[in-house]
Amino acid sequence: MSRHGAPADGARRIPVTVLGDDPLTRAGLIAHLRSGPDVDLRAAHPGEDHRPGVAVVAADRVDRAAIGRLTALSSGWTVVLIVAHLREPELLRALDAGVPAILLRHEVTPDRLLRAVRAAARHDRDLPSGAVGQLVDAVVRLRRAGPAGPDDERPPSPRELDVLRLLAEGLETREVAARLSFSERTVKNVLAGVTARYGLRNRTHAVAHALREGYL
Template sequence: MAVHAPDPITHEGVVGGLRRRPELHLVGEAEAVVVVVVAEVVDEQVKTVLRRFSRTVGARPVLIVSDLKEAHLLEAVECGVVAMLWRREATPDGIVRAVVAAAGGGGSLPPDLQGRLLKQVGRMQRGAQAQGLAAAGLADREREVLCLVADGLDTSEIAGKLAYSERTVKNVLHGLMTRLHLRNRAHAVAYALKEGYI
């Protein structure tokens, strides 16, 4: 694991509290499986750091934060955060539990953040259903198009089979890939198969 903090004093304080813990092995940020990120708030700079660790380095971020606005909770999760602790409640034992959970593929949230996150997910789900998205997160049209892509059909064949224009098929695929951060059609099909959507 590694520690990323906004200043040297905070960094040394966290590292000093964890250095002698036998459950943890401190390494550089580039080698870390889990990175503890300490921040006052989740602002653009912190989101950039979280994304860098989760997407570029491949580490699982544990966020220790002083204040978290409602809108920033889900943004932190979208940036790859798998565990969070309130800074005022963060003890060496609590940090160790969060890091061990993150390293094992799990997560950890304080109870009040769990409640807030569940409310946000519920609101998002209701909004998705109102827009015609299925509970799984794919609209029926997206699922139909992906099934045909998985069957090896090209854009014109899909358009003919579903009585859509080629432009509509391309727009459906583009919207899906953009929303889910998928690189290409093969990635979209692999994602849909892995998640059980098709």
């Protein structure tokens, strides 16, 4: 990007689509994104565009329906989620659905939104400071908790550790699969085995467990 904020010659613009049930919210987000010279706003039908890009999703709450939608979107697009409130269980569900960037609605400004979109395009994480604190608290609680059962004494296999290590680095399921030359189904099966054996809830919980036990 040039010193004036315009993309450098030949630089790739980021395809971005904005999704949400509230037309007023969508219009406001689109207006914010128009200030980004590296943003290529697309129609609100990401499934029809086969180029990888970013889907900005505004949701009132992270319920089961929202998680299903986020999971489906994350299979093809990188998601920036915008919500009014975010408790720890909702944060963990959103991360487990493959969402790398989350903004609280009251924090949304043009600069903040563009920063989240650019981070998502790089497959980096961008979370509110409070959400980071929630994750730290979750890890601390896991470290203080006793083992959930006798199977906890059996360490993860080398393949399981490879998957958990890449997840701890912030990679998504499809990126882990590509890095290890696995199919996405294999990675999901490995995670399912780890979570079932240790009585864990999701992949975020699995990574926290591996850190607590000193495996990573």
